[in-house]
Amino acid sequence: MTSEKSNRVWRLAARPTGNEFDTALRLEEEATPVPQVGELLVKNRILSMDSGTRMYMTDRKDSYQPGTPLGAPILGTVIGEVAQSRHPAYAEGDLVRCYGNWADWSIATPETLYTAKLDGKEPNLAEYVGILGANGWTAYLGVVEYGAARAGETFLVSAAAGCTGSMAGQIAKIAGCRAVGLAGTDDKCTFLKNDLDFDDAINYRKGALVDSIAASCPDGINLYFDNVGGDVLDAALSNMADFGRVAVCGLLANYSAEGPVPGPYKFDLVLMKRLTVQGFFSPDFYHREPEINPVLRQWRDDGRLKLPIEETVGLENTIAAYTKLFIGANIGKVVVRV
Amino acid sequence: MTSEKSNRVWRLAARPTGNEFDTALRLEEEATPVPQVGELLVKNRILSMDSGTRMYMTDRKDSYQPGTPLGAPILGTVIGEVAQSRHPAYAEGDLVRCYGNWADWSIATPETLYTAKLDGKEPNLAEYVGILGANGWTAYLGVVEYGAARAGETFLVSAAAGCTGSMAGQIAKIAGCRAVGLAGTDDKCTFLKNDLDFDDAINYRKGALVDSIAASCPDGINLYFDNVGGDVLDAALSNMADFGRVAVCGLLANYSAEGPVPGPYKFDLVLMKRLTVQGFFSPDFYHREPEINPVLRQWRDDGRLKLPIEETVGLENTIAAYTKLFIGANIGKVVVRV
Numbered sequence: 104m105t106s107e108k109s110n111r112v113w114r115l116a117a118r119p120t121g122n123e124f125d126t127a128l129r130l131e132e133e134a135t136p137v138p139q140v141g142e143l144l145v146k147n148r149i150l151s152m153d154s155g156t157r158m159y160m161t162d163r164k165d166s167y168q169p170g171t172p173l174g175a176p177i178l179g180t181v182i183g184e185v186a187q188s189r190h191p192a193y194a195e196g197d198l199v200r201c202y203g204n205w206a207d208w209s210i211a212t213p214e215t216l217y218t219a220k221l222d223g224k225e226p227n228l229a230e231y232v233g234i235l236g237a238n239g240w241t242a243y244l245g246v247v248e249y250g251a252a253r254a255g256e257t258f259l260v261s262a263a264a265g266c267t268g269s270m271a272g273q274i275a276k277i278a279g280c281r282a283v284g285l286a287g288t289d290d291k292c293t294f295l296k297n298d299l300d301f302d303d304a305i306n307y308r309k310g311a312l313v314d315s316i317a318a319s320c321p322d323g324i325n326l327y328f329d330n331v332g333g334d335v336l337d338a339a340l341s342n343m344a345d346f347g348r349v350a351v352c353g354l355l356a357n358y359s360a361e362g363p364v365p366g367p368y369k370f371d372l373v374l375m376k377r378l379t380v381q382g383f384f385s386p387d388f389y390h391r392e393p394e395i396n397p398v399l400r401q402w403r404d405d406g407r408l409k410l411p412i413e414e415t416v417g418l419e420n421t422i423a424a425y426t427k428l429f430i431g432a433n434i435g436k437v438v439v440r441v
Numbered sequence: 442m443t444s445e446k447s448n449r450v451w452r453l454a455a456r457p458t459g460n461e462f463d464t465a466l467r468l469e470e471e472a473t474p475v476p477q478v479g480e481l482l483v484k485n486r487i488l489s490m491d492s493g494t495r496m497y498m499t500d501r502k503d504s505y506q507p508g509t510p511l512g513a514p515i516l517g518t519v520i521g522e523v524a525q526s527r528h529p530a531y532a533e534g535d536l537v538r539c540y541g542n543w544a545d546w547s548i549a550t551p552e553t554l555y556t557a558k559l560d561g562k563e564p565n566l567a568e569y570v571g572i573l574g575a576n577g578w579t580a581y582l583g584v585v586e587y588g589a590a591r592a593g594e595t596f597l598v599s600a601a602a603g604c605t606g607s608m609a610g611q612i613a614k615i616a617g618c619r620a621v622g623l624a625g626t627d628d629k630c631t632f633l634k635n636d637l638d639f640d641d642a643i644n645y646r647k648g649a650l651v652d653s654i655a656a657s658c659p660d661g662i663n664l665y666f667d668n669v670g671g672d673v674l675d676a677a678l679s680n681m682a683d684f685g686r687v688a689v690c691g692l693l694a695n696y697s698a699e700g701p702v703p704g705p706y707k708f709d710l711v712l713m714k715r716l717t718v719q720g721f722f723s724p725d726f727y728h729r730e731p732e733i734n735p736v737l738r739q740w741r742d743d744g745r746l747k748l749p750i751e752e753t754v755g756l757e758n759t760i761a762a763y764t765k766l767f768i769g770a771n772i773g774k775v776v777v778r779v
Contacts, residue, residue, distance in 0.1 A: 332708075351712050366704025370670075374689050374720035382712035 110135040111418055113177045113205035119160050121359050122429045124422045127160060128177065136210045143199065143211040143218070144187040150205055150421065151180040151232035152437040154428045155384075157358040176204040180237065182221070182228045183209060183441075190214075198223050200231050205421055207441060216389045229412045233266065233436040237385040239399045239410075240392065241352055242270035245328055246278060249383045250350040254279025256325035257344070259316065261335050263304065264291035265428075266410065266436040267352060271328045272301050273408050280326070283319050285312075285335060287431040294434060299409060312338040323347065331355040332367075340369035343376050351382040355429075411435030448473040449756055451515045451543035457498050459697050460767045462760045465498060466515065474548045481556070482525040483537060483547040488759065489518040489570035490775040492766045493722075495696040514542040518575065520559070520566045521547060521779075536561050538569050543759055545779060554727045567750045571604065571774040575723040577737045577748075578730065579690055580608035583666055584616060587721045588688040592617025594663035595682070597654065599673050601642065602629035603766075604748065604774040605690060609666045610639050611746050618664070621657050623650075623673060625769040632772060637747060650676040661685065669693040670705075678707035681714050689720040693767075749773030 112131050119127035138144040156179050162170030171177065181203035185193050190213045193199070202217035203209025211218045221231050233239065245267075246252045258275035262268040263284025272282040272295065284295045284304045292304035303319045305312070316324070316338055323344025329336055333356030336349075343349070357364045373380060388395075402408035411434050415424035418441045427433040450469050457465035476482045494517050500508030509515065519541035523531050528551045531537070540555035541547025549556045559569050571577065583605075584590045596613035600606040601622025610620040610633065622633045622642045630642035643653045654662070654676055661682025667674055671694030674687075681687070695702045711718060726733075740746035749772050753762035756779045765771040 354709055354712055357709055363706045364709065365706055366708030368701045368703055370704030370708070371692055371695055371702065372720075373718060374692055374722065377720045377722065377725060379720075380711060380718040382710075382715045382717075384712065384715065387715065 110206055110208045112207075113418075113421055115160060115171050115173055115175055115177060117173070118162065119157075119359075122426055124426055128422060130419060130421075135208050138187055138189045138210055140189050141212065141214060142189050143185050143193055143201075143213065145181065145183040145199060145201060145203055145209040145211050146186045147181045147183040147203060147207060147209055147418075147441045149182040149228045149232060150418075150439040150441060151182075151236065152421075152425050152428055152439065153179060153237075154353060154355050154358065156425075157429070161359065161361065176206060178202060179205055180217070180232055181205075181209050182231050193220070198228075200236065205418070205439075207418060216386060219389075219392060227412065229414060229436065229438045229440075232438060233410045233412055234270065234399050234403050234408060235396050237389070238266040238436065239270055240388055240395050241383075241385050242267050242274055243395055243399060244388055244391075245350045245352050245383060246271050246274045246326070249381050250326045250328060250348055252278040252280050252326050256280045257320050257322060258282045258326045258328070259285065259320060259324045259339060259342075260328040260330070261285045261307075261339070262330035262353070262355065263295055263301070264434045265330065268328070268330050269295070269299055269435055270408060270410060271352075273299055274402075275326070275328075276300060276302075277402065277407055283316075285316075291431075291434060307335060307338075313341045316342045326350065328352060329354075332357050337367045337369045340367055340372045340378075343372060343378055345376045347376060347378050349378060349380040351380060352384070359429075413437045414440050416440045448545045450545075451756075451759055453498060453509050453511055453513055453515060455511070456500065457495075457697075460764055462764055466760060468757060468759075473546050476525055476527045476548055478527050479550065479552060480527050481523050481531055481537065481539075481549040481551065483519065483521040483539060483541055483549050484524045485519045485521040485541060485545060485547055485756075485779045487520040487566045487570060488543055488756075488777040488779060489520075489574065490759075490763050490766055490777065491517060491575075492691060492693050492696065494763075495767070499697070499699065514544060516540060517543055518555070518570055519543075519547050520569050531558070536566075538574065543756070543777075545756060554724060557727075557730060565750065567752060567774065567776045567778075570776060571748045571750055572608065572737050572741050572746060573734050575727070576604040576774065577608055578726055578733050579721075579723050580605050580612055581733055581737060582726055582729075583688045583690050583721060584609050584612045584664070587719050588664045588666060588686055590616040590618050590664050594618045595658050595660060596620045596664045596666070597623065597658060597662045597677060597680075598666040598668070599623045599645075599677070600668035600691070600693065601633055601639070602772045603668065606666070606668050607633070607637055607773055608746060608748060609690075611637055612740075613664070613666075614638060614640075615740065615745055621654075623654075629769075629772060645673060645676075651679045654680045664688065666690060667692075670695050675705045675707045678705055678710045678716075681710060681716055683714045685714060685716050687716060687718040689718060690722070697767075751775045752778050754778045 116129040185197040201211035258280035295301040295304040330353040332354035454467040523535040539549035596618035633639040633642040668691040670692035
């Protein structure tokens, strides 16, 4: 079934500077991997493009897992079919979501948190890394549980046209909040307001953001869902209402940083406004998929939760797809169809 | 009862640089104030020295109340006797804690949060701004409610020899935590371990603090009670356990700052370690005094909660007393006896 040099694999050739993934990543041809006892060989169909992967390209000591060693394959969430099973609970042909490689093939270990058998009901497999995947759970729990959104509150989300951000805003609306999104182009803002029913959207590249937020959120922000950190977080902190909450989902602005990055200059406001700032991320709640996905699926089927999916075809085009996340070129979820 | 020029009042002559209170504050003699309808004239007996007052000497826009105008009297918590009452619920001779002036006399308004009639059971009036005052409530709620300390956890507190910090550590011990304190001299560390039963104490001026904390807290910090911010906060963040909590009670390191102050350089760890950082302060829970003080008083009477009180005699010596807070010269509570 497998042959020599039948697996193309993106490997980390050098630690990237900024968004220069062209020189940092290298596509190599090699032998298809062989699953050991307890493992699966997975034929990759969809690669999920996630900004967090950027952190592991830099070897940050602060990160929650070690940096990717130079020369190692890039790891990420993939969807594929089991081509060979050496685990009793899986059979050839099973559809799985797992932590695999940016490659034609992955080896998956079902004994880890990350491998899940999929129900196969979705015509578009990318849904399993979209509304029904980690971004969906992150948006859901970040708004509903960590953020404890309540009806009547003002909700702000950064990277609002991105996968997690766009869902977070819609879920905040479902929770009864007034939802405001930050995005980097007027087109994205129009999309958020017209297509996703956000109450307002602000182009953070135009004018003084702290003033734009103040104008849009005159009573202050009760819940800020942050995907980016940096200056945008400072502008949000300046506009928090007393006793507001900041759900820290991502710090995109810092992922490329090499040296020490100062925290928000408005950190004092955590005390002055008695804020709660909480970090959270999806590996902590992967096990809650069976509970969360029926809710998300229902909202989607009711037309209350939408997620555009931008699909790039061809493993060889992965860098172009991945770069989109960092230059603000995408709306919704970015995937590569292998 | 009152006469001209019978009231000495500390007024803000200039915004201080660093700890140069000598040039910033001026003691003036003036007429004793006259209470209006609904107000009390209070003969000050004890002035509570609180580091937070420093913020209002600088006119910080970020602060939770406006800066003290130049020329205005310094405001702070005082204990005194009602000399003249124009409020039906108070009589001459009543003992009160109120928000008054660093002066011989204060005008108090019972309709505000800050004015409370005291039971008079304490031979040392300073107890009402110590264990039985805002510092006590802050230590109690910061550990028990905001911080949600649980038995078996590792607890770290900065400014541990200070009023709030020393009580926070003892309350964490009562809650079953392993309590570690940060202080600025070996003598303070010895005091914390020998007199207050802290499990460990670290002189933050010696060696690399991040390493000292790591050595003392090998399993990480579950709850960090922060009074100072700045570099010490960074060193603590580097040593937090996953899902740890940071109760932000004070940011002493920033109170003298004039320009923008960077937040903690280790802010990313809020995400990486899924931390919760929560700011809180006492005006939010002044109304809970009747519920909290019986608990604190019992612990004190049982010998489980101790607080040294450093008393400076004479209103004219207020600056010397206040400066102690900023040069690390005190242990426990600092008060001025007028």
